[in-house]
Amino acid sequence: MSFLMIVAVLAGVMFGIGALCAVYRIIRGPSILDRALAADVMLAIAICALGAEMAINRHTDTLPVLLVLAMFAIVGSISIARFMSKQDAS
Amino acid sequence: MNEILAGVLILLSAFLSMAAGIGILRFPDVLSRLHASTKPQILGVAAIVVAIWLLNPSWGVASTLILVLGFQMMTQPMTAHMIGRAAYRTEHVRADLLIADEIADAVDAASAAEAEASEAGESRPAE
Numbered sequence: 527m528s529f530l531m532i533v534a535v536l537a538g539v540m541f542g543i544g545a546l547c548a549v550y551r552i553i554r555g556p557s558i559l560d561r562a563l564a565a566d567v568m569l570a571i572a573i574c575a576l577g578a579e580m581a582i583n584r585h586t587d588t589l590p591v592l593l594v595l596a597m598f599a600i601v602g603s604i605s606i607a608r609f610m611s612k613q614d615a616s
Numbered sequence: 617m618n619e620i621l622a623g624v625l626i627l628l629s630a631f632l633s634m635a636a637g638i639g640i641l642r643f644p645d646v647l648s649r650l651h652a653s654t655k656p657q658i659l660g661v662a663a664i665v666v667a668i669w670l671l672n673p674s675w676g677v678a679s680t681l682i683l684v685l686g687f688q689m690m691t692q693p694m695t696a697h698m699i700g701r702a703a704y705r706t707e708h709v710r711a712d713l714l715i716a717d718e719i720a721d722a723v724d725a726a727s728a729a730e731a732e733a734s735e736a737g738e739s740r741p742a743e
Contacts, residue, residue, distance in 0.1 A: 533623040537630035544630075544656070547637030551649075557708050559646050559699055563653050566695060567640055570657040571633045573688075577664035578626045581671045589680050596661070596684045600691035607698035610706060 534582045541575045558610065562603040569599050618670045625667040629660040636660075645710040646703035650696055657692045661685060 548571065551564035573595050576588050632655045639652020665681045703709055704719060711717070 540630035540634040544633035544637030596687040607702040
């Protein structure tokens, strides 16, 4: 078992824990801002996990996916935060 | 050598992702969750970008990776700022956890000025 395989297993477990916590916060989040925040964290974890897979397997096929995710990460949470008013706070 | 360095960077990024997940699970309000969530968005992505470049060292990869990191660094602070602003305006901030609240003074001054202006507008004699 090479060093990078051990890294892959450990990193997979840690990414999984982080993503599960974010999913729990998306489901339970008391306000819509918590949900937007947790969705942002999910997106960051997705970027990191795709990149880690790419680095470990030494290919660059998902590089455009990474670029698109980094460009459009802004849209969802900014639109939620911008057009949110006091009455739809839940 | 590059492999070990890249492995350490991947582990760092994975650890930051896990810490952010646990942080948004455990912290009490939106602003403190915001603090936890912004770690993997910049530092985790930066570590992963360096790791990818260490294992695929070519100029084509490097230019795309710089774009990825650049977009991430431009957009994530805006997102965090907007969410924090909306959280303050919709009163999702727990005031008892704040040590200093500098925006409260500004909000008070602005609403006082607004009230004064509307009062002056009402008391103006009708023509």
